[in-house]
Amino acid sequence: MSIATPPLQSHVLSRIGVPNSLPILRRAEACFERTGEYDSDARRPQQARRITSACMGVWRLRDLTDDAVLLVSELVTNAFQHGAGTTVRVRLYLTERYVCIEVRSGYVDGVEVKGAADVDESGRGLHLVSRVADDWSVTSDNAGLWCTLPLVRVGDPR
Template sequence: MRRITAAHLRHWHLTALTHDATLVVSELVTNAVQHAKGTSVGLRMWRAAHELRIEVTDGSPTPARLRCAREADESGRGLLLVAALAKEWGTSPDGTMTWCSLAIPEGRS
């Protein structure tokens, strides 16, 4: 999924977003795989005028949520990273999709 994301960003001339977008995709897809309980995982991205929208679906009705990981925990920080990098993020009303948007740098829209 990271390679697919990077390829789309090259095609859209948005390579300045590659690091942040691939990290966000990695975190959202990893969460979906861990919590999907055997359902398929989907990735959808599109470029709007001033933002890159990323959506990951997993079929699970349990919405993603921020967690407070302790220092020794090996997981639980993914959505904190997404929240730090994204302009905004959220989940669909039915909980099956987690999305975020990244601001397109000035002059790239």
């Protein structure tokens, strides 16, 4: 696992497919190597949640922490279960209006929100993402998924 903060690039969000992208104020990135060992890879979503929580604290966005952590957890879990690459890369971008979460895991094919029965153990991840995130989609190069969380929700008293 590595954590890096690459230089800021305002065109990055439009390149991955986020509509109406704004200049990036802050950016954080974590990269997890896929080991192929169930126990090792199963710990990656928890690590990604801790990194996301810390990042949201540094950015003073504690009110968005729970939603951001849930989204990262679902996308990272999905990436390890269905992704094709040797690494899973998590990127968080902060703009003036939203936090963008991008998770890349190699080629993504046939992404869809599925319904899950009450007794099913899986199948709810993208449904949760579509409910919690303001917007979400596959990256423009089909290598991952992204979603956004608005900094101010409609109806917020701020």
